[in-house]
Amino acid sequence: MNHAAPFFIAAGPGSRVQSAVRYCRRNPLVTASALFLVAIATVALIAPWISPHDPFELQPVLRLKPASETNWLGTDAYGRDLLSRIFYGARISLVIGLGAALLSIGTGMTLGLIAGYMRRVDAVLMRFVDGMMAIPNTLLAISIVTLVGANIWTVMFAITIPEVPRVIRLVRSVTLGTREEAYVEAAITLGSSTSRILWRHLMPNTIAPLIVQGSYVCASAILTESILSFLGAGINPVTPTWGNIMADGRAYFRIMPGLIFWPGLCVSLTILSINLIGDAARDALDPRMAKRGVGR
Amino acid sequence: MNTDMKVPILQLRDLCVAAERPDGHRVIDGISLEVHEGEMLCVVGESGSGKSVTSLSIMGLLPRGVLCPAGGSIRLEGEELLGAGEKRLEALRATSMAMVFQEPMTALNPVVRVGDQIDEVLKAHTPMRAVERRKRILAMMEEVHLPHVERIYRAYPHQLSGGQRQRIMIAMALILRPRLLIADEPTTALDVTTQKQILSLIRELRDNRGTAVLFITHDMGVVAEIADRVAVMRQGSMVETGTLDQILRSPTQGYTRKLLSSVPSLVPRASAGAADAEVLLQISDLGKTYSSRSMFGKVNEVKAASGVSLTVRRGRTLGIVGESGSGKSTVARCAIRLIDPTEGRILVAGQDISRLRGAALKQHRRRIQVVFQDPYRSLNPRIRIGESIIEGLTNFGVPRAQAMAEAAALLEMVGLPADAVSRYPHQFSGGQRQRIAIARALAMKPDILIADEAVSALDVSVQAQVLDLLNDIQGRLGVGTLFITHDLRVAAQICDEIVVMKGGWIVEQGPTSEVLVDPKDPYTRSLIQAAPGRHWDFPNFRPVGEVKGGSLRSHVKVTPPMAEAM
Secondary structure, three states, X not given: OOOOOOOOOOOOOOOHHHHXXXXXXXXXXXXXXXXHHHHHHHHHHOHHHHOOOOOOOOOHHHOOOOOOOOOOOOEOOOOOEHHHHHHHXXXXXXXXXXXXXXXXXXXXXXXXXXXXXOHHHHHHHHHHXXXXXXXXXXXXXXXXXXXXXXXXXXXXXXXHHHHHHHHXXXXXXXXXXXXXXXXXXXXHHOOOOHHHHHHHHXXXXXXXXXHHHHHHHHHHHHHHHHHHHHOOOOOOOOOOOHHHHHHHHHHHOOOOOHHHHHHHHHHHHHHHHHHHHHHHHHHHHOHHHHOOOOOO | OHHHXXXXXXXXXXXXXXXXXXXXXXXXXXXXXEEOOOOEXXXXXXXOOOHHHHHHHHHOOOOOOOEEEEEEEEEEOOEEXXXXXXXHHHHHHHHXXXXXXXXXXXXXXXXXXXXXXXXXXXXXXXXXXXXHHHHHHHHHHHHOOOOOHHHHHOOOHHHOOHHHHHHHHHHHHHOOOOOEEEEEOOOOOOOHHHHHHHHHHHHHHHHHHOOEEEEEEOOHHHHHHHOOEEEEEEOOEEEEEEEHHHHHHXXXXXXXXXXXXXXXXXXXXXXXXXXXXXEEEEEEEEEEEEEEEOOOOOEEEEEEEEEEEEEEEOOOEEEEEOOOOOOHHHHHHHHOOOOOOOEEEEEXXXXXXXXXXXXXXHHHHOOEEEEOOOOOOOOOOOOOHHHHHHHHHHHOOOOHHHHHHHHHHHHHHOOOOHHHHXXXXXXXXXXXXHHHHHHHHHHOOOOEEEEEOOOOOOOHHHHHHHHHHHHHHHHHHOOEEEEEEOOHHHHHHHOOEEEEEEOOEEEXXXXXXXXXXXXXXXXXXXHHHHOOOOOEEHHHOEEOOEOOOOOEOOOOOOOOOHHHHO
């Protein structure tokens, strides 16, 4: 068809609020995910004030009590309140998820832009990236944590490192495409410096795919943190994280399934919500995907 | 005419097509036309005229959820197509009506042999056996004049040239002998010499088979070559219809007159500037070789340009013309140092810039500026116009406020309001964006302006305005221009000298009036002969060589005095 044919979909009338309401009504699942994430984030923020008990307080008398008036979800093998530990666990999970997403995107974007624009750096850097992609993520994270010792920052670091190569590849491919655009060539002929071309002309094109990729990194980081804790390679087992709670509860699963069920549910729902929002962001930012099924 | 007696093959009555959204904007607003057996109807219009939407509605291929027919009727051999079922339309496509698209590369499946792709049409619509089908396909390939049909049958699309691919598309469209062929800009992506061959093929098939052809184009030259009747469209409505002669000689509507007057003439304009003016850019023995090493160490070398020497002088325009792959863009990109030449020298103000790097190269970038082909891609869509224009100035240390004032002045100079600085590129039309790109290049106060197909993506009426602007700027600022184009008409209207390139080499070089009027090289001659509609003098509504009063002197010879008549 003629490229100039006037096929366009104009935005409907109405204010931003109206269109937001319309979007929510059409996508109830995305709305539910967003609400759930807001709730989890709020709980994480105000955990010290809403937790019914101290999550570190050992009360051997109350070991493995079922749900009751005082302990809504029961207690674990050391008599600590499960609900309070889950509330505090949300803090670690979200901090690690967000931190890993931001860190990997920051590093990956810089390196990816450079690799995509400078051919010589590209040749070296991408071989290194290929090598890193050959190592399984979790294995690499466990090795790093074992080497440097585990606390929340090293765990976040260890989860970020294996995610960076994926971000580099993504940014590099976008940059390779944009580099050929006439406006980039025009900037070169106007005498713009390399850093100006990278940040002003090339970087903005990577933001949309990075928002989507960031949501997946965030979900994957929360999962990896749980796996590390569950395997005993994560943050100190005294600290309440969703993975640690599950690792502690493993031995008592038959007596008290809630020890695995409740933190497991939190991990699953959080990851599901983040992924759903990531998909929605992809559809919104890349109109080609959103139109799927509408055309022939 | 005797064709009026028969039932037309295709008949549109008051066809309306609307956008599927609340306000129901009409993209096509009540058009009527007829195509008879063995007749070629050219639908001509600028971008946004609705000519492609018309063809898609006939084929029943309007994008669902975006556009839908809103009234009127489409009759194919008397059968109503609007409201016909999907099954019926599927049967009619290929058997009764077929379509050829603009870009033959994207319309063919790259991983299926072309013979098998034609075979699919036969498999779907006929009960023929494999041997018969193959025989019929080979015969059809012969009919569209493909060479070595057995070999081409087994070839993949990427192994064929653009012209051969378009022949395959035409063979595929016509193999079931449809009564109607819709050709949507079938030659726009092809070189002129290939275009000429494809046009004569379509004409020949129409004569031999009596196919009715609906030919969609934006190019008045092509219309003059092949049309029996012409329909002029504008913004979704029919402006006027008539026989080729009526439309070209005595158009009744102002819009048609304006469209015809905008077609650049092949008659060279009067030369500007002195032929011995100061030399601004001198390229000597320039060469660019691309080499790649295959897995087994064999080096593949492609010479994109070789032994190119040319001179751009103050106040004059040097044109490089040639078909795709001739190396004309390679030379331009070497001159602005977007790619590094492998041999030769590029002298700017006496200094060789072909090997400069870093800061020294940056200083030289001021002197040479470029205007690219596609105005939709040469401005960063995320950056305001003002910021785009001052980017170069701020790179060279001009204070922001002063640069912005200059930007506003430049915008007024290229005919745009000064408040355009705070707007974004998408708020402007293609022609306006090209003006902005010119303003951005001029902001650097360059000595040399390189225009790489700078008007090729624009509609003819806009093209004429941008060419005027470039001429005007040259007169005022005295820049030297290197103008790259594939279009001889454009070259005739802006260039003082012309360099003709083919396969990376210069085949002919000289003043425009000599090269275009009395070409020495056989290739130049074939290029000129392939220029569509070259026998017609559009702005004067008469054939070339016909003087007021009537007698026809010559069809081919173009005489310089015509230049003054314009």
